[in-house]
Amino acid sequence: MDPSISPTQTSRRSSLYRRHSQLNAEFHSFGETIAVHHYGSDETTQAQNLGLADLSTLPRVGFKGAGALAWAEQCGVHFPQQPNWASKQPDGTLVARLSSSELLMIGDYSGHSPLIDRLAAADRPERVYPLPRADSHSWLALCGSHAPDTLAKVCAVDLRPQHFENGRIAQTSLAKINAIILRSDIGNLTNYAIFSDSSSVEYLWDSLLDAMAEHLGSPVGLQALIDNR
Amino acid sequence: MPFGLLKYGLSSEYPAQQHFNPAADLKKHYDVVIIGAGGHGTGIAYHLAKYHGITNVAVLEKSYLGGGNTARNTAVIRSNYLTEEGVRFYRESVKLWQNLSNEFDYNVMLENRGQLTLAHSDAAVRSFRWRAEVNQHMGVRSELVDRQQIAELVPNLRMSEESRFPIMAGLWHADGATARHDAVVWGYARGACQRGVELHQLTEVQDVEITAGRVTAVLTNRGRVGCGAVVQAVAGASSVVANMAGIKLPIHSYPLQAMVTQPYKPLLTPHVSSPHVHVYVHQTSRGEFVIGGGSDPSPLYNTRATLEQRESLSAAALELFPFLAQARLLRQWAGTTDMTPDYSPIMGLSPVENYYLDAGWGTWGFKATPICGVSMAELVATQKVPDIIAPFALERFYRFEQINEAGATAASH
Amino acid sequence: MKILTCPLNGPRNMSEFTYGGEYHPTPDHADASAREWAEHVFFHHNTAGVVTEWWCHNASSYWFLAERNTLTDEVLRTFDCDQLYNQRIDFSAVTTPETRK
Ligand SMILES: Cc1cc2nc3c(=O)[nH]c(=O)nc-3n(C[C@H](O)[C@H](O)[C@H](O)COP(=O)(O)OP(=O)(O)OC[C@H]3O[C@@H](n4cnc5c(N)ncnc54)[C@H](O)[C@@H]3O)c2cc1C
Numbered sequence: 118m119d120p121s122i123s124p125t126q127t128s129r130r131s132s133l134y135r136r137h138s139q140l141n142a143e144f145h146s147f148g149e150t151i152a153v154h155h156y157g158s159d160e161t162t163q164a165q166n167l168g169l170a171d172l173s174t175l176p177r178v179g180f181k182g183a184g185a186l187a188w189a190e191q192c193g194v195h196f197p198q199q200p201n202w203a204s205k206q207p208d209g210t211l212v213a214r215l216s217s218s219e220l221l222m223i224g225d226y227s228g229h230s231p232l233i234d235r236l237a238a239a240d241r242p243e244r245v246y247p248l249p250r251a252d253s254h255s256w257l258a259l260c261g262s263h264a265p266d267t268l269a270k271v272c273a274v275d276l277r278p279q280h281f282e283n284g285r286i287a288q289t290s291l292a293k294i295n296a297i298i299l300r301s302d303i304g305n306l307t308n309y310a311i312f313s314d315s316s317s318v319e320y321l322w323d324s325l326l327d328a329m330a331e332h333l334g335s336p337v338g339l340q341a342l343i344d345n346r
Numbered sequence: 347m348p349f350g351l352l353k354y355g356l357s358s359e360y361p362a363q364q365h366f367n368p369a370a371d372l373k374k375h376y377d378v379v380i381i382g383a384g385g386h387g388t389g390i391a392y393h394l395a396k397y398h399g400i401t402n403v404a405v406l407e408k409s410y411l412g413g414g415n416t417a418r419n420t421a422v423i424r425s426n427y428l429t430e431e432g433v434r435f436y437r438e439s440v441k442l443w444q445n446l447s448n449e450f451d452y453n454v455m456l457e458n459r460g461q462l463t464l465a466h467s468d469a470a471v472r473s474f475r476w477r478a479e480v481n482q483h484m485g486v487r488s489e490l491v492d493r494q495q496i497a498e499l500v501p502n503l504r505m506s507e508e509s510r511f512p513i514m515a516g517l518w519h520a521d522g523a524t525a526r527h528d529a530v531v532w533g534y535a536r537g538a539c540q541r542g543v544e545l546h547q548l549t550e551v552q553d554v555e556i557t558a559g560r561v562t563a564v565l566t567n568r569g570r571v572g573c574g575a576v577v578q579a580v581a582g583a584s585s586v587v588a589n590m591a592g593i594k595l596p597i598h599s600y601p602l603q604a605m606v607t608q609p610y611k612p613l614l615t616p617h618v619s620s621p622h623v624h625v626y627v628h629q630t631s632r633g634e635f636v637i638g639g640g641s642d643p644s645p646l647y648n649t650r651a652t653l654e655q656r657e658s659l660s661a662a663a664l665e666l667f668p669f670l671a672q673a674r675l676l677r678q679w680a681g682t683t684d685m686t687p688d689y690s691p692i693m694g695l696s697p698v699e700n701y702y703l704d705a706g707w708g709t710w711g712f713k714a715t716p717i718c719g720v721s722m723a724e725l726v727a728t729q730k731v732p733d734i735i736a737p738f739a740l741e742r743f744y745r746f747e748q749i750n751e752a753g754a755t756a757a758s759h
Numbered sequence: 760m761k762i763l764t765c766p767l768n769g770p771r772n773m774s775e776f777t778y779g780g781e782y783h784p785t786p787d788h789a790d791a792s793a794r795e796w797a798e799h800v801f802f803h804h805n806t807a808g809v810v811t812e813w814w815c816h817n818a819s820s821y822w823f824l825a826e827r828n829t830l831t832d833e834v835l836r837t838f839d840c841d842q843l844y845n846q847r848i849d850f851s852a853v854t855t856p857e858t859r860k
Binding site for chain 3: 586645
């Protein structure tokens with residue numbers, strides 16, 4: 118196992134890293150990035166009940182424009198027919214279709230996405246514009262059997278598993294800020310990936326933890342998600 | 347005491363005051379027809395009759411006297427605007443307010459309580475400094491105050507540095523005032539009608555007759571009324587009425603809501619406004635706390651009140667005055683406000699020769715009532731645009747010469 | 760809370776949207792006068808009745824059009840703006856006597 122490292126060792130840091138340090142987080146490197154490995158013990162079980170993880174340093178990117186979808190198709194990307202759905206690529210990257218002209222690509226938990234690397238380096242035709250989602254948006258994961266109850270307190274869209282299938286996306290208001298919520302279960306673990314403006318992620322993190330308290334939720338490291346696969 | 351009051355109320359020695367004699371029939375022709383019997387319409391009629399000897403005037407009102415925004419506003423009177431044109435105009439109005447009760451011998455209950463606007467960000471402090479400089483230069487009492495001075499001016503304001511948006515500084519406007527809104531329109535209407543002006547309620551203008559570029563008549567639900575000139579002063583209905591005369595305006599009509607609590611003992615002297623948390627609060631002489639804020643999020647010709655607005659106004663008011671958590675709300679209401687892109691009015695000439703505009707009063711037009719009466723009457727009587735309103739011509743939008751008061755108006759009115 | 764149906768995201772609370780002004784066709788950008796542009800930018804019909812207007816769904820930055828009755832606040836229909844805008848317009852800077860002023 119990696120020895121513990123400091124989040125300030127690289128320039129790609131989460132806006133929440135000071136909060137993690139205060140919670141005695143242990144940081145490890147995952148692929149090319151550094152993320153919280155764990156805070157305490159037995160987080161695998163905690164994640165099954167209710168956990169909140171900060172994955173903001175992991176890779177993701179967006180492409181938008183009238184030519185974006187056709188170009189992605191040429192590059193061998195498989196995306197859903199309907200907007201507001203996501204589908205998995207062979208390398209583990211999740212491709213979320215946000216509209217008829219916009220895709221969001223999210224790497225898996227390894228911290229490395231061959232697809233994202235390939236598209237970022239590829240030549241883009243006219244009317245395809247890259248969106249630096251890894252810089253503009255934070256990425257939180259809210260998981261566990263009480264995640265739907267928690268979201269019901271801060272979001273008006275019905276996100277309960279029986280009404281919101283795995284792979285579906287809601288672009289909506291979460292604790293009064295704009296968010297993209299993507300249900301991306303981990304094995305049997307109900308999980309929601311939440312992307313929101315990184316400038317307000319401290320507020321969102323605190324708000325979610327506050328909403329989680331009644332269900333005994335707490336922050337978990339990335340390792341807890343990996344261990345639940 | 348209750349008995350004494352009852353005796354007074356029923357005594358023939360103190361009859362209920364008649365503000366005007368309801369005019370019977372509409373005449374075939376008036377020299378001037380004024381559309382809308384709010385403070386502006388009646389104020390213009392009063393000045394035409396008293397100072398220009400033009401008394402063959404009808405004020406046509408589709409509903410009842412002063413039932414529009416004049417009845418619905420929160421009566422903030424101030425002149426601490428940002429542009430020279432704006433400050434000069436509102437400064438003259440604030441001066442006229444001081445003598446208004448004497449002017450028409452009717453008590454408007456003017457109270458010079460002062461107005462405090464709060465800054466919760468560096469940017470707001472900078473813009474307040476700018477406003478204070480412009481104001482002082484123009485002879486308006488306006489100054490930047492620090493947290494200590496704010497705490498002295500308003501002892502029960504929450505000054506905590508722990509709050510979401512701590513108060514950093516304030517703009518103190520000693521000339522800020524408030525008045526009894528209904529009394530203004532009643533005073534003007536009575537004074538106008540005593541001099542021969544006719545007020546016709548339940549008389550709606552439904553179309554405007556234009557012949558060779560001049561207005562010749564208005565068509566109402568009570569028939570055709572010929573006229574030598576028309577002034578429209580219909581606030582929220584500005585676009586609808588102007589459209590009858592073929593005039594397009596840069597206006598959107600938005601609801602603006604406000605609410606009051608039950609009366610309490612006197613606790614708050616100045617008017618306190620926070621553009622940042624979107625609320626303003628003052629206590630009336632009757633003891634009610636008046637709470638207002640920003641407009642509704644989209645245009646609407648409807649004066650319904652909404653739960654969302656009540657929730658957001660309450661939340662914002664509690665940020666500033668936590669003790670209001672115990673207060674009970676008595677009423678909540680809305681008016682339709684005629685919002686312009688630059689938050690300044692549209693006054694003066696129109697593309698139709700003898701058709702005059704008094705529009706674009708949005709959320710800020712009550713304080714301007716006296717100066718509108720003076721300047722619009724002068725325009726109609728002399729057909730020359732008075733200097734003080736020249737900058738507010740409709741034409742300014744075509745010349746890209748807007749008078750931007752958005753920052754100095756927002757949630758302050 | 761009023762509900763508005765977003766063509767992309769479905770029915771959502773009104774608070775998720777921002778009003779974007781009346782829809783009126785853009786003037787011919789090649790030869791519109793400054794006066795026409797002023798009218799396009801600042802002036803509105805402000806109709807009391809059914810109007811077509813722009814709305815934005817904040818969380819998805821998605822702009823669409825709605826037909827709404829401004830007397831009753833009823834929304835009659837919402838639709839994608841592709842139905843009205845289906846080609847890209849490029850603006851090249853032009854200098855006219857008016858803009859030089
Ligand atoms: C909640 C609220 C708070 C406000 N607070 C402030 C404040 O604190 N300070 C401030 O300065 N301003 C404030 N305002 C703005 C202010 O109330 C108005 O700008 C001002 O009262 C306009 O006066 P008016 O006489 O032009 O219009 P109104 O008083 O609205 O009178 C217009 C009249 O025209 C009539 N009318 C309309 N159409 C027709 C027709 N076709 N035929 C005949 N009659 C017609 C209407 O029935 C109405 O009576 C506020 C407004 C609201 C709604």
